[in-house]
Amino acid sequence: xxxxxxxxxxxxxxxxxxxxxxxxxxxxxxxxxxxxxxxxxxxxxxxxxxxxxxxxxxxxxxxxxxxxxxxxxxxxxxxxxxxxxxxxxxxxxxxxxxxxxxxxxxxxxxxxxxxxxxxxxxxxxxxxxxxxxxxxxxxxxxxxxxxxxxxxxxxxxxxxxxxxxxxxxxxxxxxxxxxxxxxxxxxxxxxxxxxxxxxxxxxxxxxxxxxxxxxxxxxxxxxxxxxxxxxxxxxxxxxxxxxxxxxxxxxxxxxxxxxx
Amino acid sequence: xxxxxxxxxxxxxxxxxxxxxxxxxxxxxxxxxxxxxxxxxxxxxxxxxxxxxxxxxxxxxxxxxxxxxxxxxxxxxxxxxxxxxxxxxxxxxxxxxxxxxxxxxxxxxxxxxxxxxxxxxxxxxxxxxxxxxxxxxxxxxxxxxxxxxxxxxxxxxxxxxxxxxxxxxxxxxxxxxxxxxxxxxxxxxxxxxxxxxxxxxxxxxxxxxxxxxxxxxxxxxxxxxxxxxxxxxxxxxxxxxxxxx
Amino acid sequence: xxxxxxxxxxxxxxxxxxxxxxxxxxxxxxxxxxxxxxxxxxxxxxxxxxxxxxxxxxxxxxxxxxxxxxxxxxxxxxxxxxxxxxxxxxxxxxxxxxxxxxxxxxxxxxxxxxxxxxxxxxxxxxxxxxxxxxxxxxxxxxxxxxxxxxxxxxxxxxxxxxxxxxxxxxxxxxxxxxxxxxxxxxxxxxxxxxxxxxxxxxxxxxxxxxxxxxxxxxxxxxxxxxxxxxxxxxxxxxxxxxxxxxxxxxxxxxxxxxxxxxxxxxxx
Numbered sequence: 001x002x003x004x005x006x007x008x009x010x011x012x013x014x015x016x017x018x019x020x021x022x023x024x025x026x027x028x029x030x031x032x033x034x035x036x037x038x039x040x041x042x043x044x045x046x047x048x049x050x051x052x053x054x055x056x057x058x059x060x061x062x063x064x065x066x067x068x069x070x071x072x073x074x075x076x077x078x079x080x081x082x083x084x085x086x087x088x089x090x091x092x093x094x095x096x097x098x099x100x101x102x103x104x105x106x107x108x109x110x111x112x113x114x115x116x117x118x119x120x121x122x123x124x125x126x127x128x129x130x131x132x133x134x135x136x137x138x139x140x141x142x143x144x145x146x147x148x149x150x151x152x153x154x155x156x157x158x159x160x161x162x163x164x165x166x167x168x169x170x171x172x173x174x175x176x177x178x179x180x181x182x183x184x185x186x187x188x189x190x191x192x193x194x195x196x197x198x199x200x201x202x203x204x205x206x207x208x209x210x211x212x213x214x215x216x217x218x219x220x221x222x223x224x225x226x227x228x229x230x231x232x233x234x235x236x237x238x239x240x241x242x243x244x245x246x247x248x249x250x251x252x253x254x255x256x257x258x259x260x
Numbered sequence: 261x262x263x264x265x266x267x268x269x270x271x272x273x274x275x276x277x278x279x280x281x282x283x284x285x286x287x288x289x290x291x292x293x294x295x296x297x298x299x300x301x302x303x304x305x306x307x308x309x310x311x312x313x314x315x316x317x318x319x320x321x322x323x324x325x326x327x328x329x330x331x332x333x334x335x336x337x338x339x340x341x342x343x344x345x346x347x348x349x350x351x352x353x354x355x356x357x358x359x360x361x362x363x364x365x366x367x368x369x370x371x372x373x374x375x376x377x378x379x380x381x382x383x384x385x386x387x388x389x390x391x392x393x394x395x396x397x398x399x400x401x402x403x404x405x406x407x408x409x410x411x412x413x414x415x416x417x418x419x420x421x422x423x424x425x426x427x428x429x430x431x432x433x434x435x436x437x438x439x440x441x442x443x444x445x446x447x448x449x450x451x452x453x454x455x456x457x458x459x460x461x462x463x464x465x466x467x468x469x470x471x472x473x474x475x476x477x478x479x480x481x482x483x484x485x486x487x488x489x490x491x492x493x494x495x496x497x498x499x500x501x502x503x504x505x
Numbered sequence: 506x507x508x509x510x511x512x513x514x515x516x517x518x519x520x521x522x523x524x525x526x527x528x529x530x531x532x533x534x535x536x537x538x539x540x541x542x543x544x545x546x547x548x549x550x551x552x553x554x555x556x557x558x559x560x561x562x563x564x565x566x567x568x569x570x571x572x573x574x575x576x577x578x579x580x581x582x583x584x585x586x587x588x589x590x591x592x593x594x595x596x597x598x599x600x601x602x603x604x605x606x607x608x609x610x611x612x613x614x615x616x617x618x619x620x621x622x623x624x625x626x627x628x629x630x631x632x633x634x635x636x637x638x639x640x641x642x643x644x645x646x647x648x649x650x651x652x653x654x655x656x657x658x659x660x661x662x663x664x665x666x667x668x669x670x671x672x673x674x675x676x677x678x679x680x681x682x683x684x685x686x687x688x689x690x691x692x693x694x695x696x697x698x699x700x701x702x703x704x705x706x707x708x709x710x711x712x713x714x715x716x717x718x719x720x721x722x723x724x725x726x727x728x729x730x731x732x733x734x735x736x737x738x739x740x741x742x743x744x745x746x747x748x749x750x751x752x753x754x755x756x757x758x759x760x761x762x763x764x765x766x767x768x769x770x771x772x773x
Contacts, residue, residue: 040318059318059346067508078506096612102507103609107725110509110745112273114289114298119387121346149273152317152414154287154298157274185624187740194274194296197747201727203740204620209757212737216750234272234300238315 006182010167017179019048023172026162026222031143031233033150041151043233045143048176049133052140056147059121067122072115074122077106079140081129101137108141108161108190108200114154123153134177138162141190141200142226149234156192159199160227163188164219166207171214173222187215191223267305271297277310285311302471319345319413319443321391325382328408328441329393331372339372341380344410344443347390351380355394377403379439379447399439406437406449407456411467413444418470419463426466426476433483434459458486507609509745513601513721520722524708533718534563539759541714544770546663548671556672556693560664563716564654566598569646569664571672571693575635575684576643586633586641590619592648592661599653617741618648618662621699621730625738627669629694636679644669644693655717658728658741662701667771669693699738700767701730702760706746711756713763727753729760733768 007018015023027048036042039055046052062068079101083090094102109125125147127140138161145159165175166185180186185205189198198220207215263278265271277288277295284290287299288310297303301312321327321343329349333340338352356371372378378393379400385391395401411419419440420427430438436459439447446463450456462479469475523533530538542563551557556571578585592615594602607615622628633642646668648661673690705715705723712719715726724746730739737757742748748756 041316061346061348067511069509069511072509074509076506076508096607096616099507099609099612100616103613104741104743106507106509107743107745111747115509118346149300150316152299152314154289155273156289156296156298158272192274192747194276195747197749198742198753199747201740201742201748201753203737204624206624206732206736206738208736209761212757213754216753220750231272231275235270238270238300 007178010179010182011170011172015170017167017172019176023170024218026174026225027176029226029229031146031229033146033233033237039147039151041147041149041153043143043146043150045139047135047139047142048174049131050129050136050139051131052136052143053128053130054140054143054147055126055128056124056144056151056153057126058123058151058153059118060124062120062122068120071119073113073118073120075106075110075113075115075125076122077102077109077125077127077144079105079127079129079137081132081136085129085132101140104200104202105137105141105144109144109148109159111197111199112145112155112157112159112192113148114156117154123148123151132177134175134180135163135188137200138188138190142230146230146233150237157194158192158227158230159190160193160223160230161188161190161200162219162222162226164215164222166205166211166215171211171218173218185211185215187212187219189216189219189223191220191227193224193227196220263305263310265303268302270300271303271312272300273298277303277312281308283309285309287312287314314414316412317414319343321345321347321349321382321385322442323382323385325442326440327380327382327393327443328403328439328445328447329378329380329443331374331376331378334368334372334374339368341378341393343380343391343393343441344413344445345391349380349382349391349393351378351393351395355396372402377408377447379403379441403447406447407460408445408447409460409463411444411446411463413442415467415470416440416442416444418475419446419466421476426479429476429480430459430462430483433480433487434462454490458483461486515718515721519718523718523722527708527710527712532712532716534716538710539713539763541763541767542716544663544767546667546771548667554668555674556668556670558664558667558671560660560667562656562660562663562714564652565656565660565717566650566652567657567660567664568649568651569661569668570649571668572645572647573672573674574643574645575640578634578638578641582630583638584634584641585630586628587643588619588623588628588630588646589643590615590622590646590648590665592618592650594650594653594657598650602650602653613741613743614657614661615648617658617728617730617739618646618665618701620739620741621662621701622646622665622669625697625699625730625732625736627666627695627697627699629696632694635677635684636682639682640679640684642674644672653717655715655720656703658703659701659714662699662730663767663771666698666700669695670771697732697738698768698771699730699732700764700771701728701739702763702767703728704756704759706748706752711752711759713759727756729757731760731764735761 030046032044035044041056141161167183185207187203190200275297299314301314327343329341329343332342341349343349380393383394436450448459545561547559550559554570555573592611594611596602672693676687676689704711705726725744728741
């Protein structure tokens, strides 16, 4: 029911934004891996007010069989927003936006998955936006990447999503919903951090080519910061195993030395 | 020629493990002269081979594997069996019935019906079609008693133990038949339900602590503890929740 | 749900031939890497539509029609007209187009064209208000693909743009709250001329205006929409492959250049 109204000022002369951030700050991010018992892999992300849950099933048989690809796994991706996730209730039926985002998010994840290892199967990625506040495709990709890793799907690299944009005259990082709606440009990207390759790139708004390059640089830097958090989230999930295994390794080295 | 990690350290997909003249082992891949991890797991180094022991992953069938499957469909040619792999497996009629016969659905359901669990071996598996099973052989066939639990396939080697040390200990200490399927399914069949409960409790603990030292001894201690409590008249029935996958 | 598409199986020797040509700076139809195919623009081909255009880029044929209907404004923009873009991949255009509601490709196409027009503020939407808060004009742009030989985005954007440029709005008066039409027409209030330029990445090189065969073998493509002030108003990467940052910058440079050429063709 509540409609977002443009605030008095989206950003002041010092670069302070509506939520108190500086132009180059990410919103607070919380990542958790392995949150759903039934899914083969899962992850949960909070980024500012965004709350997104991702589940991965697979590799598993494809039904109907004619969808199966003979030489690689099919990837099926659904980006969907819960009806209660936005200010105004969103109809549960897939909107044109959700259909487009499902496609480009799938295309953002595909380059990393070793799909050739599982011909004639499907790897299903379900992204559910429980609460939406701008930049959900980036956050969804970040969490989907963790869910894929959690499911044990072999990946070339983790995939990270982040957006930059232009608010008034400032190039800023990680737009929230107000900034996305009432700002001047929005540039969501997804990155493979090791090779610095972009797997998703969209822009809407108005940017000169210099502004575009600045925003692109900021967005990719934001991705790298988030990538560090992704690695940490995976390490946290398996920390019990890791600590013990590392202890064990040290002990057996010590044993070897004692024997020598 | 540097290796960037120590043995048994936890690595994540895309991490650079080593640079130089190394060989990409399990769960790693090579790009130019770099070895990178493709899964979350513990790094292992064996001479020139760098590999990652994955902490989670689906079961990929191998010819010769002993598996526990569930019949999920019946076709003209046989039974479709779910073996917890990305591919459904086939058990052909010709494997079970040697003489020529008139294929009618009723006859097949009398041998194995929907929902039946079977002990089987993988006889064929290649990239072009799903795995083929056989139930011919000693100890194979329909499961008629006991309970089947599912664990992560990656942890199965730990339940078996080096040269069978863990599973042999379990069989010694508990009065139970334990059939370990490579596909993450374990059949536990005992004389009493308490024995089955104990076996399941032990297996769950092995799964949870798979990467710790001295596990075999600790599990043995746990089993003896529970048994002595039982004999002391305090039968605490362990609530082991099993997921039938 | 979006599903990895069953790609067209292109003969390996054909793929290799194409890749070899591209490394030598040439394409299958003899073009250079930065050349568009021949562009033909026919405005006003459907008289019953308020505006229309038929655009050919090589063998790709796209028709766009503009219909204007009175309607209710959106609650958060009560004094603005509405622009809505829809695209149909009509089955007669390609053996791969199936009958049915717009699939993800049609939706992506429509939304990319829409963003190019919307973000550049091509249409002066406040000027399309009839009665503030109650009645506005809704501009329906329908894109109809008639023959698919690659680069549907550029052809569709161009068709939509030209259709808008020759759209005739009927004159009207609001008498006691009701819409009354008067004789005569005016042009649609347009502020910008955005041009979409699509490039495909094949064998590590960028090619402008990919033909269908090139789209079947490419890694990925990128569409960059530019207005006459050299401002980028929309971008979309599409396909299963990746782009490096440097390649994106190269694509932007090429797009700025090609957009000028195409805009000149439109003006003519």
